[in-house]
Amino acid sequence: MKILLVGEYSRLHNSLKEGLMVLGHEVTLISAGDYFKDYPSDIKLKRHFEKGLLKKLKVGVFKLSKIDMGSLSLKQQFFKHSEELKGYEVVQLINQNPIGIQANHEQQIINFLKTHNSKLFLLACGTDYISVKYAFEKKLKHSLFSPYFDGKITKKAYQRIFNKISKQGETHFEFVRTQCDGIIASDLDYHIPYKGEPKYLGMVANPVNIEKIEYTPLVIGEKIVIFHGINKTNYFKKGNDIFETALAVIEQKFGDKVEIVTVENLPYNQYIKALDDSHILLDQIYAYDQGYNALEAMAKGKVVFTGAEQEFLEYYGLNEDEVCINALPDAEKIAEKLEWLISNPDQIIKISHNARAFVEREHHYIKCAEGYLKVWGF
Structure with missing residues (x-):
């Protein structure tokens, strides 16, 4: 056809x-x-x-x-x-x-x-x-x-x-x-x-073409890398201002344990490559479900802060924080979730594995x- x-x-x-x-x-x-x-x-x-x-x-x-x-x-x-x-x-x-x-x-x-x-x-x-x-x-x-x-x-x-x-x-x-x-x-x-x-x-x-996206099991070294990709045109629409406020809290509290990478307006191929060395991606706020950037990052095994509302959990039969983190429009709550992950790196490994399995199962x-x-x- x-x-x-x-x-x-x-x-x-x-x-x-x-x-x-x-x-x-x-x-x-x-x-x-x-x-x-x-x-x-x-x-x-x-x-x-x-x-x-x-x-x-x-x-x-x-x-x-x-x-x-x-x-x-x-x-x-x-x-x-x-x-x-x-x-x-x-x-x-x-x-x-x-x-x-x-x-x-x-x-x-x-x-x-x-x-x-x-x-x-x-x-x-x-x-x-x-x-x-x-x-x-x-x-x-x-x-x-x-x-x-x-x-x-x-x-x-x-x-x-x-x-x-x-x-x-x-x-x-x-x-x-x-x-x-x-x-x-x-x-x-x-x-x-x-x-x-x-x-x-x-x-x-x-x-999502998982055959084009390599899954590399995460290894937690001296620092946890948090990646924040900004599209300046959609800065407020995607909630980047809230992410930046949360990151300031994390950097002050865990500066010796995290590395924060922020990029702006990268072409798709450069964006995907820049994401490779990270553990956590801050994708977007205000969504109920994952957009395309989030899904590709999840397929790579990243822990993604994105849309994962109750409607999403019920639709796919998931538990909270099972495959990604619901990014609420609240900098304090986002900082709390980041602190939880930084303090419990085993959860990063667990969610990473679940994220890849979810994309393979539901988005192949x-x-x-x-x-x-x-x-x-x-």
Whole structure:
């Protein structure tokens, strides 16, 4: 079967592609690489107008005409490959904005894909109208809006998120929902808001290609290495400020027992390599389930502070702190959990082993690819 995967924000589509290919399917991935992360694709669209004089030109043209030259460039690049993007049994969009461009340009692309291929599916992954609206209405005890509600960030700084629930954002989502044959959630952070939504087909766990991720049993030496990766654009949204407050406490109390490694805005390959020598990863706060960075780190055997709420524990039949640490939006509690691990290194070894086993059991890329095929109706 021929399958086209559109967009990439986390390596999810790359791992799904690898699983589908093992199962004998022909898969093409087209994306713009997601800025500095630069994920690989079979057809890579290049973002121009992002710096220097070209960026100034883009800003000037947009002010005068509301035309985004960067968006227009990506759309034009997409249609240069139009003949390669026809005749697929399944097309899956990574998100309601799979290329990350203006809504009218996304709609032209999605309309083309719907017209020239058999089935079109939407993945609920990343910020979209339904999950953002659900969070903004405070239906979750904490969410990506928590920093905004707490006054840490202005509405202007969060404008890209608010755009998802603007009238234009709602209209765009309704267009995509009308075009698609079904919607699939990638984890519980999207499964929960999408329950009861039209065309929602359920959740298929994030696929992780464990064959590409080496598990090395952790060895506790003189110091426990704590890794904190920061995406500056999402600093408050991911709770990096809370992690940094907790780390300051740990460094003052256990400076001779820990090494804290902080990196910012690393491309994916550099990020994964930088993580290798650590024992503990501080991934993100406010989530209910693990995102892709967390799962890949868990597959490496790292002890990850990430989303692991009660809903996650119940869904997978786990105990608290069994495979990862639930990162609550409370620096004191995070510091307490870090202190517990530092004082009980045997727990680090235990959780490390459990983390790898969990990813192998629930997120194996071939098993998850089979799950997608079932939901797609094949």
